[in-house]
Structure formats: C-alpha cells, structure tokens
Amino acid sequence: MGGALTSLVAVAGTLLGSFLTFLFQRKATDRAEAFTWRRLTREERLAAYSGFAEAVVAYRRAQYDPFHRGLEDRDSPAFVDAKTESYHRRMIAQQALFRVRLVTEDPGLFQLAERALEATRLVAEATDRLSLEDSVEQAKQALNDFLLGASECIRT
Numbered sequence: 668m669g670g671a672l673t674s675l676v677a678v679a680g681t682l683l684g685s686f687l688t689f690l691f692q693r694k695a696t697d698r699a700e701a702f703t704w705r706r707l708t709r710e711e712r713l714a715a716y717s718g719f720a721e722a723v724v725a726y727r728r729a730q731y732d733p734f735h736r737g738l739e740d741r742d743s744p745a746f747v748d749a750k751t752e753s754y755h756r757r758m759i760a761q762q763a764l765f766r767v768r769l770v771t772e773d774p775g776l777f778q779l780a781e782r783a784l785e786a787t788r789l790v791a792e793a794t795d796r797l798s799l800e801d802s803v804e805q806a807k808q809a810l811n812d813f814l815l816g817a818s819e820c821i822r823t
Contacts, residue, residue: 725759733750764780779813787806
C-alpha cells in the first residue's frame with residue numbers, strides 16, 4: 668500500500684510539474700508574441716508615416732514648377748509637363764495617405780495627414796510669389812503637425 672501511495676504521489680507531482688511548466692511556457696510565449704506584434708506594428712507605422720511624409724514633400728516640390736512655368740507661358744509644353752508631374756506626385760501622396768489610414772488607430776492622426784495633403788494641394792492655387800510662399804509655409808506646418816502626431820503614436 669505504501670508503494671502505491673508513493674507512486675501515486677510521484678505521478679501527481681509529475682503531472683502538476685508538467686502542467687505548471689506548460690502554464691509558464693504559455694505565458695512566456697504569449698508575451699513574446701505580443702512583443703513581436705507590437706514591434707512589427709511599430710515598424711509598419713514608421714514606414715507608413717515616413718513614406719507619407721516623403722510623398723508629401725515630393726508633391727510640395729512638384730507644386731512649385733507649374734507656378735513658375737505658368738509665369739513664363741501657360742501654353743508651353745514645360746507647363747503641361749510640370750502639371751502632369753504634380754498630378755503624378757499627388758497620386759503617390761494619396762496612396763501613401765491610404766497606407767496611413769490602414770495602419771493608424773488614431774483618427775486624429777489621420778485627420779492631420781489629410782490636412783497636410785490638402786495644404787500641399789492648395790500650393791497650386793497661389794497667384795503670386797507672396798501667396799506661394801505663404802501656401803508653402805502652411806503646407807510645411809501641416810506636415811510638421813502630422814509628424815509630431817505620428818511620433819507620439821510611434822513612441823507609445
């Protein structure tokens with residue numbers, strides 16, 4: 668009887684040890700998966716936010732040429748080419764905006780991104796050099812506001 672009780676206690680101890688090991692390993696695995704998920708999400712957001720900023724800067728740069736070519740001759744092929752490039756850059760910036768929308772959980776950040784894109788679009792409506800400079804400054808500030816919001820989201 669004593670041997671059976673000893674065997675029973677040994678089997679119960681082994682089962683309890685195995686179960687506790689399973690629980691600890693499961694918890695460690697869950698933590699590792701959560702860490703990996705957070706890291707990958709952060710990297711994806713960083714890529715989307717910086718890609719959007721790059722696209723908006725290129726779009727803003729492309730907005731200068733139609734203004735200057737339009738001062739020279741609005742019917743020239745150079746003006747048409749500048750407008751075409753501006754539209755192309757806008758399309759790329761809009762694609763980057765869609766990616767921001769997919770990866771962000773913060774609607775306020777997405778609104779900042781939309782404002783940055785819209786402020787950049789308005790650069791094309793400048794009628795003279797002063798309004799061009801003012802529009803460019805507003806576009807830069809809107810993009811900076813987005814970047815400040817994005818850096819907050821990435822840090823948390």
